[in-house]
Amino acid sequence: MNFTKLRYLVARNCKLFFRDKGTFFPSLIAPLILLFLFIAFLGDVYRDSIRSVVEGFPISDGLVESIAGGWLISTLLAVCAVTIAFTANTIMVQDRVTGARNDLLVAPMSAGLLALSYFLATFLVTLLICFTALGAGFCYLAAIGWRLSVLDVFSAVLDSALLALFGTALSSLVCGFLRSQGAVAAIQATVSAAYGFLCGAYMPFGNLAGWLKDVLMLLPGSYGTGLLHLHLMGGAIEAVTEEGMPPALAEALKQGFDCTLDFFGSAVPVWVCYLVLGIATALLLAAYVALCAHMGRRARPRRSVRNFT
Amino acid sequence: MALIEIRHLKKYYKDVKAVDDISFTVGEGEFFAFLGVNGAGKSTTISVLCGRERRDGGDVLLGGQDVEDDAGARAAMGVVFQDCVLDKALSVRDNLKYRAALYGITGKAFDRKLRELSALFDLTELLPRPVGKLSGGQRRRVDVARALLHEPKLLILDEPTTGLDPQTRKSLWETLLGLRAVRRLTIFLTTHYMEEAAGADRVVILDKGKILADDTPLNLKEKYAHDLVTLYHVRESDVKMLGVPYRREGEKYLVSVKNSAEATALITAHPQLFHDYEVVKGKMDDVFLAVTGRTLEQGGTK
Known part of the structure; x- marks a missing residue:
């Protein structure tokens, strides 16, 4: 593998993403909508929900803000990791539509190297934006009342990176099939609108009907969202015991806000969440590699068949 | 090579x-x-x-x-x-x-x-x-x-x-x-x-x-296109006398010849007609028309 070519291809893809207004700004739509909804009314819904769980016990406004803030940041990150990956990967489809792919492949390099460059660029862009959002989120949480441990901070960084990798693998596979800008726009709109609900970012699973919750728990993205909820809200929720509330109440809050997940009635340990996310990412990645190999075989010229004439 | x-x-x-x-x-x-x-x-x-x-x-x-x-x-x-x-x-x-x-x-x-x-x-x-x-x-x-x-x-x-x-x-x-x-x-x-x-x-x-x-x-061009001899200031009856295909375009007559040799032969045989004239080689458009049976214009056919 030629790492110089790969480095330049990745740099080109990343630069195209940030320079092209048609890709960069749409990637911010879903997180901005979420932020707007939180400011408009979802924030109050979450605050009321927290107070209703601890009804009868005194809880400080600062702690309620910390829990609600942790929910906001974790949902933002969960949605960003996938929607931004989808937007960043549109470079792959654009190159097919504009013919840039043909131009790149006229050079002496393999289609596999180009496919790898799309994957790495998408991952880097997604990671960069997620880490920027996480950094801003940490500042916000520090401003309203810091409740995270060092382990929570590192875990949130790891969760964001894993979800970015998952989003990259998922979007690479889906975009691998797309051949037009219209198809990309349709997929982007669908993902931006639906993914937040599907992964439990907009609405805690506890608020959904039992069967729907079980169905959504079959989707690996839900486990990534759960991990972010746990590591960005868990500290604040556990702090309620410091304000004199029983541990059972903290546990109820954790369950109510998806910090602990259950699958068909059984509690899902944290390591299983990581395992599910890791296996799902590996499978998506394997499928993407298989797709690229298949398309490479179709596109590559074969040696002449001597008896054809 | x-x-x-x-x-x-x-x-x-x-x-x-x-x-x-x-x-x-x-x-x-x-x-x-x-x-x-x-x-x-x-x-x-x-x-x-x-x-x-x-x-x-x-x-x-x-x-x-x-x-x-x-x-x-x-x-x-x-x-x-x-x-x-x-x-x-x-x-x-x-x-x-x-x-x-x-x-x-x-x-x-x-x-x-x-x-x-x-x-x-x-x-x-x-x-x-x-x-x-x-x-x-x-x-x-x-x-x-x-x-x-x-x-x-x-x-x-x-x-x-x-x-x-x-x-x-x-x-x-x-x-x-x-x-x-x-x-x-x-x-x-x-x-x-x-x-x-x-x-x-x-x-x-x-x-x-x-x-x-x-x-x-x-x-x-030699193979598929004819050369054109353009004659000025001549009468149609004189051009007709040459016994080769021609067409009139305004005041001039366009005489079609197979190649330069035929044009030269024509000129030397009828020097009195060739006072004011020009010989133009056949064009690639004519070649394309002769080869494909179609004209070519802006990538489309006519």
Whole structure:
């Protein structure tokens, strides 16, 4: 593998993403909508929900803000990791539509190297934006009342990176099939609108009907969202015991806000969440590699068949 | 020595024979033109030559190597596509930098190459500008510069001047033909502009995936097009007396002769008529009409 070519291809893809207004700004739509909804009314819904769980016990406004803030940041990150990956990967489809792919492949390099460059660029862009959002989120949480441990901070960084990798693998596979800008726009709109609900970012699973919750728990993205909820809200929720509330109440809050997940009635340990996310990412990645190999075989010229004439 | 050797090339799209058993060679340093209407199979042949499309039969050799050998064949060719395929959002400099890296040209080597191409194609002022903001002619210059980044032996031009104004077209050709002379660059052109094809060393006329004619422009004109003798200030009765086909256009008469020899014979036999006249060689349009039975205009047929 030629790492110089790969480095330049990745740099080109990343630069195209940030320079092209048609890709960069749409990637911010879903997180901005979420932020707007939180400011408009979802924030109050979450605050009321927290107070209703601890009804009868005194809880400080600062702690309620910390829990609600942790929910906001974790949902933002969960949605960003996938929607931004989808937007960043549109470079792959654009190159097919504009013919840039043909131009790149006229050079002496393999289609596999180009496919790898799309994957790495998408991952880097997604990671960069997620880490920027996480950094801003940490500042916000520090401003309203810091409740995270060092382990929570590192875990949130790891969760964001894993979800970015998952989003990259998922979007690479889906975009691998797309051949037009219209198809990309349709997929982007669908993902931006639906993914937040599907992964439990907009609405805690506890608020959904039992069967729907079980169905959504079959989707690996839900486990990534759960991990972010746990590591960005868990500290604040556990702090309620410091304000004199029983541990059972903290546990109820954790369950109510998806910090602990259950699958068909059984509690899902944290390591299983990581395992599910890791296996799902590996499978998506394997499928993407298989797709690229298949398309490479179709596109590559074969040696002449001597008896054809 | 043949740089490109294509033998019995076939490319089918289901029932459509886009390229149907064609064979030809292109010599090193030759200016070769592929002439045909849209859908004749020109771009398909180029796609196969570039390794973008798989062929359904035949051999495609570049410098004796099958084009399937990516490292050797692809590094030897530069391609200017029909439409600009550079990244519109990136600057000219970035586009050239990222493309050059794919040929291992980075750092100071790239800076040197950029200076050289900027001077050649007058790009210096365009370097910081996004490709999407350039005019059609400016983009084409950048396209050609991109194709020449790695100093290829073969430059493939797929209808490169379509949509360009005559002045830009002329200056582009001057630069390319100058380069060809200096570097012994082989030019493989597909076009539907007759005057561009007429300047080539060799022309292949392609129609419905098949080669209908393959020769030098001069030989093609000799073979398929008649010369025209234009006579001024003569009476129609005198022209009729010559006993050759003619037509009247305003005050002049256009007399059709097979070749220069027949024109000379006519002039020497009737010197009293040839006071004010001109002899014009047959045109590639006439060749195309005679070979394909169709005229060619802006890539369409009439």
